[in-house]
Amino acid sequence: xxxxxxxxxxxxxxxxxxxxxxxxxxxxxxxxxxxxxxxxxxxxxxxxxxxxxxxxxxxxxxxxxxxxxxxxxxxxxxxxxxxxxxxxxxxxxxxxxxxxxxxxxxxxxxxxxxxxxxxxxxxxxxxxxxxxxxxxxxxxxxxxxxxxxxxxxxxxxxxxxxxxxxxxxxxxxxxxxxxxxxxxxxxxxxxxxxxxxxxxxxxxxxxxxxxxxxxxxxxxxxxxxxxxxxxxxxxxxxxxxxxxxxxxxxxxxxxxxxxxxxxxxxxxxxxxxxxxxxxxxxxxxxxxxxxxxxxxxxxxxxxxxxxxxxxxxxxxxxxxxxxxxxxxxxxxxxxxxxxxxxxxxxxxxxxxxxxxxxxxxxxxxxxxxxxxxxxxxxxxxxxxxxxxxxxxxxxxxxxxxxxxxxxxxxxxxxxxxxxxxxxxxxxxxxxxxxxxxxxxxxxxxxxxxxxxxxxxxxxxxxxxxxxxxxxxxxxxxxxxxxxxxxxxxxxxxxxxxxxxxxx
Amino acid sequence: xxxxxxxxxxxxxxxxxxxxxxxxxxxxxxxxxxxxxxxxxxxxxxxxxxxxxxxxxxxxxxxxxxxxxxxxxxxxxxxxxxxxxxxxxxxxxxxxxxxxxxxxxxxxxxxxxxxxxxxxxxxxxxxxxxxxxxxxxxxxxxxxxxxxxxxxxxxxxxxxxxxxxxxxxxxxxxxxxxxxxxxxxxxxxxxxxxxxxxxxxxxxxxxxxxxxxxxxxxxxxxxxxxxxxxxxxxxxxxxxxxxxxxxxxxxxxxxxxxxxxxxxxxxxxxxxxxxxxxxxxxxxxxxxxxxxx
Numbered sequence: 001x002x003x004x005x006x007x008x009x010x011x012x013x014x015x016x017x018x019x020x021x022x023x024x025x026x027x028x029x030x031x032x033x034x035x036x037x038x039x040x041x042x043x044x045x046x047x048x049x050x051x052x053x054x055x056x057x058x059x060x061x062x063x064x065x066x067x068x069x070x071x072x073x074x075x076x077x078x079x080x081x082x083x084x085x086x087x088x089x090x091x092x093x094x095x096x097x098x099x100x101x102x103x104x105x106x107x108x109x110x111x112x113x114x115x116x117x118x119x120x121x122x123x124x125x126x127x128x129x130x131x132x133x134x135x136x137x138x139x140x141x142x143x144x145x146x147x148x149x150x151x152x153x154x155x156x157x158x159x160x161x162x163x164x165x166x167x168x169x170x171x172x173x174x175x176x177x178x179x180x181x182x183x184x185x186x187x188x189x190x191x192x193x194x195x196x197x198x199x200x201x202x203x204x205x206x207x208x209x210x211x212x213x214x215x216x217x218x219x220x221x222x223x224x225x226x227x228x229x230x231x232x233x234x235x236x237x238x239x240x241x242x243x244x245x246x247x248x249x250x251x252x253x254x255x256x257x258x259x260x261x262x263x264x265x266x267x268x269x270x271x272x273x274x275x276x277x278x279x280x281x282x283x284x285x286x287x288x289x290x291x292x293x294x295x296x297x298x299x300x301x302x303x304x305x306x307x308x309x310x311x312x313x314x315x316x317x318x319x320x321x322x323x324x325x326x327x328x329x330x331x332x333x334x335x336x337x338x339x340x341x342x343x344x345x346x347x348x349x350x351x352x353x354x355x356x357x358x359x360x361x362x363x364x365x366x367x368x369x370x371x372x373x374x375x376x377x378x379x380x381x382x383x384x385x386x387x388x389x390x391x392x393x394x395x396x397x398x399x400x401x402x403x404x405x406x407x408x409x410x411x412x413x414x415x416x417x418x419x420x421x422x423x424x425x426x427x428x429x430x431x432x433x434x435x436x437x438x439x440x441x442x443x444x445x446x447x448x449x450x451x452x453x454x455x456x457x458x459x460x461x462x463x464x465x466x467x468x469x470x471x472x473x474x475x476x477x478x479x480x481x482x483x484x485x486x487x488x489x490x491x492x493x494x495x496x497x498x499x500x501x502x503x
Numbered sequence: 504x505x506x507x508x509x510x511x512x513x514x515x516x517x518x519x520x521x522x523x524x525x526x527x528x529x530x531x532x533x534x535x536x537x538x539x540x541x542x543x544x545x546x547x548x549x550x551x552x553x554x555x556x557x558x559x560x561x562x563x564x565x566x567x568x569x570x571x572x573x574x575x576x577x578x579x580x581x582x583x584x585x586x587x588x589x590x591x592x593x594x595x596x597x598x599x600x601x602x603x604x605x606x607x608x609x610x611x612x613x614x615x616x617x618x619x620x621x622x623x624x625x626x627x628x629x630x631x632x633x634x635x636x637x638x639x640x641x642x643x644x645x646x647x648x649x650x651x652x653x654x655x656x657x658x659x660x661x662x663x664x665x666x667x668x669x670x671x672x673x674x675x676x677x678x679x680x681x682x683x684x685x686x687x688x689x690x691x692x693x694x695x696x697x698x699x700x701x702x703x704x705x706x707x708x709x710x711x712x713x714x715x716x717x718x719x720x721x722x723x724x725x726x727x728x729x730x731x732x733x734x735x736x737x738x739x740x741x742x743x744x745x746x747x748x749x750x751x752x753x754x755x756x757x758x759x760x761x762x763x764x765x766x767x768x769x770x771x772x773x774x775x776x777x778x779x780x781x782x783x784x785x786x787x788x789x790x791x792x793x794x795x796x
Contacts, residue, residue, distance in 0.1 A: 279768050308769050312714055312724050315510045316759040319638060336621050336718065343623060343715025348639050349631050366621045366716055 122445035124227065124244060130440045133205030139176045139432065142199035144192050144219060145210030147184035157182045159405075159412050163425035166404040173429065174437040180425075185210065189218035196222050205441060208428075209233055213253055213282040220246045229441050231428070234377065236285045240470050247448050249427060249462040249475040250377050257286025257332065259375045259479045259502055261293030264330060264356060266503035267373075271353065274303040274326030276317055276341065278333050283309075287332045297503075302326050307333070314344050322350040335360035342367045359482040359492045361416045369486035373495070375502065376480045379458050381419035382491040392494055394458035397423070416492075423459055430456045448472040460498035505636035507760035508753060513640060515752020516648040517710040521722075521729030522736065522744035523655060524702035529738050530662075530675040531695030532587060534598045538605035540722035540729065542578050542700050543707025545609045546571035547717050548617050550708065551624050564627050571704050578609075579700025583693055606723065613719035626712035647709035654702065655745040662741070671695060675739075728755065731779050737789015746791060754778055 133140040164178040183195035192215030199207050209216050209232030216235035223230035223245045230246045237252045277287035302324040305317045321329060329352045331338045338357040359374035389395040401422050405414050435444050449472040451465040460478035469475055477500055482492040521540055528536040552559040554567035582605055590598050626643030662668035670686035682688050711717050732751045736743020755771045762770040
């Protein structure tokens with residue numbers, strides 16, 4: 001279908017809306033709180049091949065400080081508080097005594113872990129630029145996010161900022177109050193660059209990038225040209241190499257797709273598989289990652305169907321899936337298109353045994369209790385699902401989250417988006433704790449470039465020492481799996497968490 | 504292939520309805536109303552508010568549809584009164600730009616009032632419907648086709664066989680001459696815009712169950728295929744617009760079927776633009792219109 005530019009923006013937003021803020025993270029967020037003991041057991045058992053199999057052999061280990069070179073103690077002996085951190089081949093048994101733990105080790109943000117070696121400040125800024133956005137009593141940050149769509153979730157910027165509001169009330173970070181503002185990127189690359197420009201005018205310490213496979217690469221290029229420290233959400237690896245100013249703690253789109261491939265192989269090995277994927281340079285690497293893995297495992301792919309990013313009617317794709325007997329369908333699309341696709345499939349009487357999607361509550365709100373599961377890099381949240389949170393070890397964090405919202409934004413209905421924002425900001429808070437009282441922009445970048453390995457519950461560990469961490473620019477390698485339940489209303493529950501491999 | 508044809512007819516019927524609205528405004532005012540489709544989206548929210556048990560009043564579908572029709576017609580009428588009529592002497596392009604303003608305003612209000620989250624509205628009749636050549640044609644889709652036909656035929660008859668209808672056509676040809684012979688231009692303009700708004704609402708109500716969900720801007724996604732359908736009809740033929748809708752729908756779905764899984768991107772869009780180009784080059788007056796003497 002075709003359409004005007006205005007509607008086009010709106011359409012793309014759909015994605016967006018989803019996770020609007022899933023967004024904001026940057027430094028290392030992903031998932032839910034691992035039960036450390038279980039996680040350690042689970043991941044250690046597969047540590048060696050996990051590091052190898054997610055590694056991109058073609059990825060240059062880096063333009064950054066020491067990345068790619070296994071740091072002392074980087075593996076085999078995980079740094080304190082980094083359970084399950086995968087081994088670096090060849091690094092097992094390395095002494096840990098020289099590893100410097102920065103900050104408080106266990107910060108008030110709940111972070112644990114260390115850098116794999118002493119922090120060496122990056123050499124990105126000089127003079128006043130190095131302390132831009134940070135004073136004795138304030139830290140200024142700005143984020144680009146699809147604010148215009150936040151209304152979909154009854155979310156306002158004040159709602160997103162509850163973590164900082166709560167933190168500021170408790171004294172801030174080393175006495176500094178955090179000022180976080182948002183600029184609307186309308187879920188488009190050009191809109192994101194415009195939002196980044198507006199953020200720049202506020203002289204922030206750093207720029208945060210909300211969810212959006214399409215807009216982040218554009219802002220990444222902009223950040224490089226404008227020397228803006230940029231922490232962003234998930235993006236493709238293409239274009240990541242050589243970037244000095246951009247960082248993320250989340251898996252790349254490429255790795256995310258591969259994780260879907262692993263999940264499909266593990267759970268639906270003998271099923272006839274259909275794949276529907278977004279034809280877009282910022283989505284395709286994920287599809288390719290998954291498809292390559294599936295092909296390697298001999299998966300029975302009966303339909304491999306690209307769709308256009310603005311497509312509204314999927315009748316032909318649905319009929320093809322049905323006629324070719326697809327039993328499991330992997331929808332490599334955003335949550336709104338997934339909802340649209342599943343609804344249209346219902347209209348054609350097509351109900352596979354399982355839909356495999358990005359697990360967002362938005363999808364379930366539309367389609368109801370359908371057989372759905374998926375892979376994510378963040379933890380599930382359902383209002384009232386405390387049993388599961390306790391089981392997964394993040395019940396206490398949920399309680400803090402709910403209490404803060406009850407106190408500062410009474411009347412706001414908490415949801416998975418706000419929860420993901422909360423844990424993202426918590427990881428950001430931990431980064432500032434590690435950066436210390438004399439924090440500068442060079443130091444903040446240096447933390448990652450020096451090989452940070454950390455766990456900020458309920459996020460999964462991040463590890464910037466990995467060969468495929470792009471020299472400290474990509475830190476996430478762990479995933480969650482979730483499935484839909486209809487215990488109360490249709491919602492996702494976590495089925496496994498913080499796993500490097502899903503097969 | 505049979506499936507693609509059936510699917511094309513179903514989708515084309517919706518394009519046809521939207522195209523008829525575009526043609527009606529064009530005949531009456533000689534402008535393209537870029538907000539034509541979005542009026543339908545806005546009205547869907549109204550219907551949703553009336554029908555939904557979770558977020559609305561939980562009233563029957565028919566009441567929701569009626570409310571949507573009232574609101575859709577009113578938006579169009581108010582726009583005609585407040586903007587179009589005051590721009591009577593203005594360049595037609597300026598009025599067309601004003602309709603883009605209406606489109607953006609509607610999207611903004613939708614986002615502000617209801618957010619961008621997807622919503623789902625059941626069709627008037629539930630169920631899969633009969634399976635024709637391997638594809639389920641839902642009762643709503645069949646109803647949409649029948650409604651499109653009735654509306655197309657009815658409007659054509661009204662315009663060609665009633666004094667007021669002839670006045671509409673006359674005003675489109677030469678407003679000054681029409682005024683001199685007593686055609687009430689204000690009423691003609693109001694009529695054209697209101698009916699166009701109603702058509703947009705009807706199209707939206709019928710197409711939404713097929714799309715599965717709705718959100719701000721969704722009907723505007725269908726505007727270009729509908730405009731292509733109107734162009735096929737020469738922009739002035741209601742029958743031509745409806746036939747154009749069917750042609751565009753069939754082209755869309757057949758190309759989609761033929762290139763399923765292809766690495767060539769956006770084949771349907773390319774095909775639709777090719778159709779538009781061919782028509783403009785070979786038969787610019789439209790497939791059903793008479794060649795101007």
